[in-house]
Amino acid sequence: MQSQSAARRTSARERLLAAADELFYENGINLVGIDRVIERAGVAKASLYDCFGSKEQLIRAYLKGRADKRQARIVERIAGLPTPREKILGVFDLLAEVVNRTDYRGCAFQRASAEAGESSVIKGTCEEPRAWLRSQFTELAQAAKAADPELLGRQLVFLYDGAALAASVDGDRNAPQAARALAAQMLPSD
Amino acid sequence: MQSQSAARRTSARERLLAAADELFYENGINLVGIDRVIERAGVAKASLYDCFGSKEQLIRAYLKGRADKRQARIVERIAGLPTPREKILGVFDLLAEVVNRTDYRGCAFQRASAEAGESSVIKGTCEEPRAWLRSQFTELAQAAKAADPELLGRQLVFLYDGAALAASVDGDRNAPQAARALAAQMLPSD
DNA sequence: ATTGAATCATACAGACCTGTCTGGTAGAGT
DNA sequence: ACTCTACCAGACAGGTCTGTATGATTCAAT
Numbered sequence: 001m002q003s004q005s006a007a008r009r010t011s012a013r014e015r016l017l018a019a020a021d022e023l024f025y026e027n028g029i030n031l032v033g034i035d036r037v038i039e040r041a042g043v044a045k046a047s048l049y050d051c052f053g054s055k056e057q058l059i060r061a062y063l064k065g066r067a068d069k070r071q072a073r074i075v076e077r078i079a080g081l082p083t084p085r086e087k088i089l090g091v092f093d094l095l096a097e098v099v100n101r102t103d104y105r106g107c108a109f110q111r112a113s114a115e116a117g118e119s120s121v122i123k124g125t126c127e128e129p130r131a132w133l134r135s136q137f138t139e140l141a142q143a144a145k146a147a148d149p150e151l152l153g154r155q156l157v158f159l160y161d162g163a164a165l166a167a168s169v170d171g172d173r174n175a176p177q178a179a180r181a182l183a184a185q186m187l188p189s190d
Numbered sequence: 191m192q193s194q195s196a197a198r199r200t201s202a203r204e205r206l207l208a209a210a211d212e213l214f215y216e217n218g219i220n221l222v223g224i225d226r227v228i229e230r231a232g233v234a235k236a237s238l239y240d241c242f243g244s245k246e247q248l249i250r251a252y253l254k255g256r257a258d259k260r261q262a263r264i265v266e267r268i269a270g271l272p273t274p275r276e277k278i279l280g281v282f283d284l285l286a287e288v289v290n291r292t293d294y295r296g297c298a299f300q301r302a303s304a305e306a307g308e309s310s311v312i313k314g315t316c317e318e319p320r321a322w323l324r325s326q327f328t329e330l331a332q333a334a335k336a337a338d339p340e341l342l343g344r345q346l347v348f349l350y351d352g353a354a355l356a357a358s359v360d361g362d363r364n365a366p367q368a369a370r371a372l373a374a375q376m377l378p379s380d
Numbered sequence: 381a382t383t384g385a386a387t388c389a390t391a392c393a394g395a396c397c398t399g400t401c402t403g404g405t406a407g408a409g410t
Numbered sequence: 411a412c413t414c415t416a417c418c419a420g421a422c423a424g425g426t427c428t429g430t431a432t433g434a435t436t437c438a439a440t
Binding site: 201202233234235236237240 | 416417418419420
Binding site for chain 4: 387389
């Protein structure tokens with residue numbers, strides 16, 4: 001089998017992704033150069049360009065990795081909750097946990113989007129997880145028999161984004177709870 | 191009088207600020223170099239460093255200018271509205287107007303904060319207008335006899351930020367109206 | 381044993397960055 | 411007439427950036 005060569009490739013790839021994740025998230029994608037990434041990954045520069053082709057594609061992979069992790073976290077969390085209402089509130093509970101991690105620096109997609117400049121690759125990659133969350137909220141709002149599920153879904157995203165922003169920029173670590181409280185008011189009490 | 195020499199200094203300063211405002215807001219503070227700013231301003235590089243001392247201070251001045259303009263817009267708008275409830279909703283109406291401008295690229299403070307990196311100068315400059323808006327909402331919530339004005343003030347900021355983000359990142363130009371509708375629900379109908 | 385893929389280290393190109401320095405010009409106040 | 415201030419143009423220093431090129435090494439598969 002090709003396991004070993006594949007293992008080596010993924011090993012370099014994964015080390016690069018891990019380094020990119022830490023550095024890009026902590027410092028911002030534009031303030032981190034390729035050299036810092038490969039140094040932390042312990043990988044040659046040529047390997048980076050073999051694996052990803054460009055910095056932009058590395059950023060894209062970093063964002064996709066974050067999106068997948070967030071999505072899995074949310075899916076897993078709401079699977080364990082019985083009602084649509086509780087599922088929605090569970091997303092805010094999850095956010096409350098995340099923002100209290102010491103290395104929390106805000107929503108990676110919000111931040112990358114702000115730094116994207118002209119790159120539609122990066123902007124597009126940021127939009128995907130946002131659209132997914134919105135559709136989740138909308139479906140849950142529908143299941144919760146909201147009068148206007150589309151509208152409610154968008155409003156829930158406002159609260160989610162706003163809370164993430166307040167937690168990181170203003171240092172309001174209880175923002176998700178405040179957003180959750182408002183979400184609870186909006187939802188049909190069932 | 192010193193009007194002429196003062197006029198020339200402010201002229202260079204103002205041209206620099208105007209160029210910085212356009213370029214930084216449109217492209218992001220880290221993707222715009224000093225050379226592009228001075229070229230658009232039609233000003234010598236030495237003049238920039240005479241006036242501002244560093245790029246960071248130019249960014250700070252750019253952000254302060256944006257903050258002053260936003261604050262003045264909001265103050266003027268709510269001065270013409272009779273009740274606290276209408277004043278609060280008026281802020282969202284104002285946001286609805288702003289995000290429909292063709293050159294709207296999102297909230298300058300959100301974006302600069304995402305790009306700030308280690309610079310506490312820039313981060314701090316972003317926090318000021320945010321704290322001001324939050325205190326406005328809180329005071330208005332108190333005047334509107336909300337049960338918990340502090341909480342409501344924070345929640346209104348979530349909606350404001352979330353709507354601005356949705357408008358710019360997701361292209362949802364009606365986001366402020368959706369946020370306004372929710373704000374209207376939260377407020378004591380009086 | 382040989383081939384081929386993945387990876388390594390390192391130098392380089394060419395561009396861009398911030399900030400400084402030199403030296404010159406124009407006009408207002410004294 | 412002289413000075414002072416604001417401003418100009420442009421070169422320069424020293425660093426960082428992305429991306430490419432060169433050539434060696436390791437190791438699995440054949």
